[in-house]
Amino acid sequence: MNGDHWPLFLGKGIGSKSGGIGNAISGRWAALVLILALSLGGCSVQKLAVDVVGDAMTGDSTAFTGDDDPELIREALPFGLKTYESMLEVSPEHEGLLLASARGFTVYAYLLQREADELGEGRLNDARKKRVRARKLYLRGRDYGMRALEATHPGFAALLRTDRAKALAATTRDDLALLYWTGSAWAGALSARKDDLNLMAELPLAGALVRRVLVLDESFDHGAAHDFFISYEAGRPGGSMKKAREHYEKARAFAKGRRASIHVNLAEAVSVPEQKLAEFKALLARAKAQDADAYKPLRLSNVLARRRALWLESRIPDLFVDANVAEAPR
Numbered sequence: 001m002n003g004d005h006w007p008l009f010l011g012k013g014i015g016s017k018s019g020g021i022g023n024a025i026s027g028r029w030a031a032l033v034l035i036l037a038l039s040l041g042g043c044s045v046q047k048l049a050v051d052v053v054g055d056a057m058t059g060d061s062t063a064f065t066g067d068d069d070p071e072l073i074r075e076a077l078p079f080g081l082k083t084y085e086s087m088l089e090v091s092p093e094h095e096g097l098l099l100a101s102a103r104g105f106t107v108y109a110y111l112l113q114r115e116a117d118e119l120g121e122g123r124l125n126d127a128r129k130k131r132v133r134a135r136k137l138y139l140r141g142r143d144y145g146m147r148a149l150e151a152t153h154p155g156f157a158a159l160l161r162t163d164r165a166k167a168l169a170a171t172t173r174d175d176l177a178l179l180y181w182t183g184s185a186w187a188g189a190l191s192a193r194k195d196d197l198n199l200m201a202e203l204p205l206a207g208a209l210v211r212r213v214l215v216l217d218e219s220f221d222h223g224a225a226h227d228f229f230i231s232y233e234a235g236r237p238g239g240s241m242k243k244a245r246e247h248y249e250k251a252r253a254f255a256k257g258r259r260a261s262i263h264v265n266l267a268e269a270v271s272v273p274e275q276k277l278a279e280f281k282a283l284l285a286r287a288k289a290q291d292a293d294a295y296k297p298l299r300l301s302n303v304l305a306r307r308r309a310l311w312l313e314s315r316i317p318d319l320f321v322d323a324n325v326a327e328a329p330r
Contacts (some may be wrong), residue, residue, distance in 0.1 A: 066296040067304050070111065075107045081253035097228030098148035105141030106185040109134040113192050114304070118311055131192045137191035149175065160205060168212045176220050178212055184207030184228060191235075200237075206231055222298070223254025223295050234269035244270050246302055258298055260305035268312060277320045283308040 017080060067073055084101045088094065116130035149156045152175065159167035186206035189200040210232070213225040226247045233244040244266070251262045263286040271280035287309040292302040316323045 008296045050131075054100050055175060064300065066299045068292060068305055070298050070300065070307070073300060074108070077111075081105060081108065089112040093147075093151040095148050095151065098144050098151070099181070102141045102145035102148065102178065102185060103181045105137050105144065106181055107189060109137035109141065109185070109188060109192065112137065113188070114308070133191045135192040135196070138185045138192060141185035142182055142189065145185060146179050148178050149182065152178075160208075164205065164208050171212055171216070173216050176183070176216055177246045179209045179216075180213050180220065180225060180228075183207065183213075187228075187232065203236060207236070219252065222259055223251040223262070224259075226251035226254065227259065227265060230262065230265040230285060232270040234273065241270050241274065257290075258295040258302075260292075260302040260309075263287040263290075264305045264308050264312070267309075275322070277316070277323060280316075280320070281304060281313075284313055 050261050064076070081101065081104045084097050084104065088093060088101065091097065094211050112130050113136040116127040116134065119127040119130070121305050146157050151173070156167055156170070166201075183206045186209070189201055190196060190206075193199065207229075210225050210228050213220050214229075218225060229247040230244050230251065233239045233251055234241055248262055248266045248270075251259070255262060264284040265288075267280045267283035271277075271283060290302050290306060292299050292306065295302075295317060296304075312319070
């Protein structure tokens with residue numbers, strides 16, 4: 001794939017059909033109910049209580065995605081993810097918990113992967129370890145997404161590998177978030193470990209899941225699927241830079257100025273391979289100019305995109321053969 005980047009965007013919160021990460025409600029009562037539920041005897045009583053709490057915990061919220069502190073989110077995610085997994089042991093097919101887990105592990109893996117990128121040449125071994133871990137977490141997210149799709153559409157996982165078109169034809173708009181995050185996690189695993197030939201062979205399946213989002217609703221989460229395909233088309237074997245640019249324009253139209261990541265993705269996935277330095281700088285300038293506070297559901301995503309833009313600027317001498325080192329940011 002092209003570079004170490006993959007578009008995994010933090011849009012709405014994780015959990016419901018639209019996808020929420022956490023919940024704006026106070027978790028105190030939910031935690032108490034959960035502790036009580038897990039201590040009670042009787043599987044049916046436990047499952048009922050977990051389902052109630054699971055519905056509450058995975059509703060729409062910007063508690064995580066609306067934050068402007070990536071480090072805080074990075075530190076908070078593990079506890080939440082293990083809580084989801086504990087609840088899934090009691091209620092294995094709870095769709096909200098499965099979606100929350102799929103997206104949560106994907107986001108966590110993405111944050112680790114960004115950390116690996118920025119460690120520098122002096123810590124290559126540490127970076128490699130982080131990417132190995134990121135790959136595992138991406139796949140964990142993918143597997144939770146597939147579990148949810150399988151619960152809604154029995155036989156989906158097997159059919160996807162034998163008759164992709166038939167499997168995807170059964171999915172509906174209710175599956176948008178699951179399709180997007182399952183495909184993103186799958187592709188993300190390959191972006192973390194590009195030497196994995198098995199994942200490379202499965203990349204078209206990841207792309208097919210997200211392409212189904214375009215068919216069902218290409219405006220989903222302010223053009224998130226088009227954003228995905230900027231890097232996907234530019235980086236996949238047999239991909240097209242022209243199509244990547246077309247997805248950029250569509251993502252830009254649906255984002256309506258709210259999503260900084262699209263500019264970073266085009267700069268990294270297309271401008272660098274095509275060695276278009278002026279375009280690269282202009283795109284990063286657009287990303288840096290994004291007001292992260294203008295649209296709360298994408299605040300965290302925009303903060304991360306702006307950080308990525310600054311990091312990419314610092315690497316101009318390494319990325320462009322004709323770059324004037326004297327012009328590179330210090």
